[in-house]
Amino acid sequence: MSTNSQLRPNRANVLRRSASNHLVTAISVLGTLLVLVPLIAILVYLVYKGASSLNVAFFTHTPKPVGESGGGMANSIVGSSIILLLASLIGIPVGILGGVYLAEYGAGKTLGAGIRFVADVLNGVPSIVMGIAGYALIVVHQRHFSALAAGVTLAIMMVPTVTRTTEEMLMTVPHAIREAAYGLGVPRWRMILSISLRTAAPGIITGCMLAFARVAGETAPLLFTAFGSSFWPHNLNEPMAALPLQIFVYAMSPYDEWHRLAWAGSLVLITLIMVSVGLVRYVTSRGRLKGGH
Amino acid sequence: MGVGIEVKNLNAWYGQTHTLRDINLTIPANSATALIGPSGCGKSTFVRCLNRMHETNPSARVEGMVKVGDIDIYNDAAPVEIRRRVGMVFQRPNPFPTMSIYDNVASGLKLNGFHNRKVLDEVVERSLKQAALWNEVKDDLKKKSGASLSGGQQQRLCIARALAVDPEVLLMDEPASALDPASTSKIEDLIFELKDEYSIVIVTHNMQQAARVAENTGFFLNGQLVEFAPTSTIFTKPHDKRTEDYITGRFG
Amino acid sequence: MADTRIKDAEPPALLKLQVNEPHAVAGHAVEGKAPAAIREFLNKRGSGAAGDGAFGALVLACALSILGIVVLILFVLIQQSKLSLHAFGLKFFITSAWDPVMGDFGALPFIYGTLVTSFLALCIAVPLALCVAIFIMEICPKPLRGPVAFLTELLAAIPSVVYGLWAVFVLVPIMRDHLGPFLVKFFGWTGLFSGTNFGEGLLTASIILSIMILPVISSITREVMGAVPVSQKEGVLALGATRWEMIRIAVLRNARVGIVGGVILGLGRALGETMAVTMVIGNHPDIAKSLFAPGYTLASVIANEFTEATGDLYLSALIEIGLALFLVTVVVNTIARLLVWFVTRNSAREAR
Structure with missing residues (x-):
């Protein structure tokens, strides 16, 4: 192996490095999305469930005993x-x-x-x-x-x-x-x-x-x-x-x-x-x- | 009206560094006095000893006597009382960024507990006129922040702020070094006007500036006062070889 | 000779300028003297020493109150757990009895539950937090950087009890019906996923914990990654490295001590997190191998049983658990702070 061939870019090596670069980029994007999913899920679910249960009584009444409907917080x-x-x-x-x-x-x-x-x-x-x-x-x-x-x-x-x-x-x-x-x-x-x-x-x-x-x-x-x-x-x-x-x-x-x-x-x-x-x-x-x- | 300053055997330190050595000097009232010298020669430290600003640095120490008028400032009064008599303008313009132009000028009085509106209005107008800033700012005195002005205007605002407490002495620590030539010449004109009413001590590294505005000039080197004399003498017939070398550009 | 030298070097304008009249300044004419009231007022104003002394004492007292609070907390926790400390000694931490009726208490199941859930939470959160930090700092297009960072910080603003509520009604069913059976099918052979899967248990608690500690880890990681000098990154890029190689060689290697600090800080949060865990862990003092099994953590046993504790020894045992939690989190946080401080101090020194 001459010094010359060592210096020449190795095609396989370049491909491997570029592939690992893309792979890591993809993983980090995916990971970030995975983190944002529960956040958005929690917020959306909260607004959906919460808003449908809100009414005037919620803001004006104290809790009712079990069994009676209505009441608020x-x-x-x-x-x-x-x-x-x-x-x-x-x-x-x-x-x-x-x-x-x-x-x-x-x-x-x-x-x-x-x-x-x-x-x-x-x-x-x-x-x-x-x-x-x-x-x-x-x-x-x-x-x-x-x-x-x-x-x-x-x-x-x-x-x-x-x-x-x-x-x-x-x-x-x-x-x-x-x-x-x-x-x-x-x-x-x-x-x-x-x-x-x-x-x-x-x-x-x-x-x-x-x-x-x-x-x-x-x-x-x-x-x-x-x-x-x-x-x-x-x-x-x-x-x-x-x-x-x-x-x-x-x-x-x-x-x-x-x-x-x-x-x-x-x-x-x-x-x-x-x-x-x-x-x-x-x-x-x-x-x-x-x-x- | 201004008062004179008498300095006897003044020594100052920052930590272990002996920055001023045995300074003896008498600064006459109602005139401008320039202090020149290479950077690090102690001229800034010296003016900061004249209103006890030096000791706001925890590692600083001072010995000797300074008399402003007939008050021995290190024995007869508290630092804040001295600073109300001896105003200071700093190297970089430092208006209070959260205050309006009006409040900046009035701050020395307001922060010390003076709240008479009529007198404040009068003082603000008078001080801004003295600082040649009134015409430029009179329309948005209470609308604009002091920080919204240009660098030169900010420095004149700081001068107005210092004048508003009617000081007897005005210390200026390289007041034009951060400004452009046009603003610098305005500041110099101001000093020329103000020196009839106040005793002004101005630190500068610009010899022409000293020559233009000051009656007397002192030359500092390595923490010592090498020579103090009428400005014309310093610039034409200095007694000390070191002064001569400095003003002819041999070093520094 | 000296005379000629001065003459030669003297700038001719120097002395001429001295006698120059100042330019006329518009609006400069000032009439009269300053109001005498001002000087009179200022001269009468005192030294302000009394105000300074009082204010200095006040702020010192407020600052010292922080020391006082910590000492006081330690004192009352020891005082209130004396009964249990005397009754069980160190044995308290290695026995698994939890029998309020017989008055026999040991904290081992809670220690086990806390360690398992915190460890699993870290396993899930750390890689994800690294992804988020690398994405925001190195990959994300500039305009998206702020919003993405804000969203991940928002995770930290959601109260623990809301996480718990979401976990009870959303995460638990998913665990029971989808994720659980999937894990049994593919990883059942490990024995970690045996027994009945109710949806609640150690694994569910770990997942909700991981979501909660993620913002802590990723924000510290971002901070220490930001402290890596640009010159180092450019140096590596200039050698022909790809972006990933640059991140690996320049960023992660330089920031690793600080990242470890962030992870330990996250651990501190996980160890003490209470409400969300209490709501989904199943609350049963068992040392089970299966991650589907219900468990208990140090924090959740306090939350769940404190107000119902009958008898002084029972209460005292719970407070001793609190004392242990206090000491452990103090140690963990101290280590983490020292690591983060060490890294940011070095970078601050380089910047100077």
């Missing part, structure tokens, strides 16, 4: 809203201020790195464990299930997400505009509130919405905190109905009527999540100044 929708509001009121401010610490005070410090790491780890703790924690922290001491326990548990789940996105968004604020504020004699706290946070606001709001969307669909942490109820919510110290819980209970029941309600509930839950995310995006994108970013 109005109390669950209200309950979920209350619990999520409570969670956001606690989780978002704490999360944002924690992110401010990491970005503005903790950069380069061991404590900052440690907190950042623990936040990531807390983010990965399964929601069922957070449910037990909420139970052990609050329900055990109150001696009964409560919406308060549910709200606090979900708030705890929001904090790490909000903290980390706030930190990341604050890091993108140019140092130059912080200097501009310092140069005007603005105290640090005022600079952070009016310049850093305001400049990073669109990203931070998106982060908060993602955290909200994540806990809005959570069921496991509510099992041993909110517990569920078939009545209208009265106060925070009582068990309260919540949409994901009710969907779970209905889905596992043997009754067709309840299955119907579970589908309708799922459609409402997903719509609520999407709409609230979309709404906040829309509101924050309005009222901007020309040429601002």
Whole structure:
């Protein structure tokens, strides 16, 4: 075999390489399609099943006992809203201020790195464990299930997400505009509130919405905190109905009527999540100044 | 009205690096003073020591005395109080991107808690006129973001923002280095106009600029002030060989 | 001699310019002084030290609350599972008794169920996630890239309970009537698909889990693939490599540590995923070889039995399972974060 023949392109080799290239391309396209199938199947099935089961009563009535038809999940929708509001009121401010610490005070410090790491780890703790924690922290001491326990548990789940996105968004604020504020004699706290946070606001709001969307669909942490109820919510110290819980209970029941309600509930839950995310995006994108970013 | 600045035995460090060594200098009031020198010579660090911006960097350290008017800035007052008296314009235009033109100019007052609308309106108009920007922006003061202006306009906006708090001294750290020649000449005209009312200290790497606008010029090299004298002296009869080498283009 | 040198080098315009009058600037005439109110106000304004101190303390407290929460969770979980910890010790994790009536508890069946479902879910999800990531990053036409990425991210936005609902009414019948019989016919000889196929069981749970962890793995994979420098890819292409060879040599080899990190992160999600699994796994504490058999995972036994647990020891055993789950996911996530951090840090350093 001469050197010359080794250098000449080998036809079989080229064909083999080109074939394997096409094969891999085909596999990756097929794989992607295979992933999109269940997604589309779930969404289509959800809209189909859910929309056909939705009616006015669903939004205005509490659940009916087994055997009676009709009834709705109005109390669950209200309950979920209350619990999520409570969670956001606690989780978002704490999360944002924690992110401010990491970005503005903790950069380069061991404590900052440690907190950042623990936040990531807390983010990965399964929601069922957070449910037990909420139970052990609050329900055990109150001696009964409560919406308060549910709200606090979900708030705890929001904090790490909000903290980390706030930190990341604050890091993108140019140092130059912080200097501009310092140069005007603005105290640090005022600079952070009016310049850093305001400049990073669109990203931070998106982060908060993602955290909200994540806990809005959570069921496991509510099992041993909110517990569920078939009545209208009265106060925070009582068990309260919540949409994901009710969907779970209905889905596992043997009754067709309840299955119907579970589908309708799922459609409402997903719509609520999407709409609230979309709404906040829309509101924050309005009222901007020309040429601002 | 502007006040003079007196600097005695000023030393500054970034981490382990000794960036300023034993600076002694008296800057007269109501005039423009230029600081020249090759990059990394410490001239930027020096102006940042005059309003305590230097210490916003956590690894920075300063020793010595700086008197602005009759205030010893490292002993008599907090950094924020000094910065309200000693305004600063930075190398790159840095308007607040989320604020309107109006709010940018008013920011020094608003962020410090001043909210009298009538006075604010007056101050914004006055400052924008001083910065020769009023005619270009008066129609969309509250509609447009500060970031929507051109680079030269943004820098004049930053000058207006600094003037709005009625400072006694205005520090300018290479204010025209990121701008085109037309904008640069506008900024220079401005400095010429403003120096009757404020004490201006301008850092520049452009010797012609120093010659055009400043009464006095200081030459920095390797963290030391080599020579400080009336501008004409520096450019025609420098006392120090190193100054002479620099302005004749032998190095730097 | 020095004199002549200065004269020679001196730019003639230099000194002339100095005496130049400034150009007239339109609208530049400024009348009067700045309002005295401003200077007066600013001079009276204090150092702001009190505000700075209070704000600094507030944000520090909020950041520390994250540490506090984790410590507190660990503390209450240990405290509440003390009874079970004392009664069974380490034996708890290697015995398979689960007898609430006799008060005898062992977590082995749940550990088995969790490991089997998570492992199978990874087997299904990892190749698919790689396909999706390679497709989006290297093959997909630019205009489609955003929408496809968005759709796969959308999978992560669907709540667990909705996955469960879909699985109960759509996936379970498919398993029972189509996929199950098919597997028995072709792979029945392995013994993995024996026994009655109810549609529910370990395999169904694994499939729904794989769909749920796929977006996590593919988004991390995309992130680390994006961190591979373009110069490296171009270098390989310039040698005459095909696109697949370029992906294999330049992209996958460089990104493999990060991809492993993403897979482990997906594992963390799979280990703790609760609702969808609980709804289709059959909920029976068995250690069965058949993938059609009903099972139980650590998370689903808690979800299913916690509110019905009678007796302190029973409750305490369930909380101990939660404690175990907590510790395992902390370890798994720590490893994953370190791997991803390691890769992105290196690429960030190269970019600098």
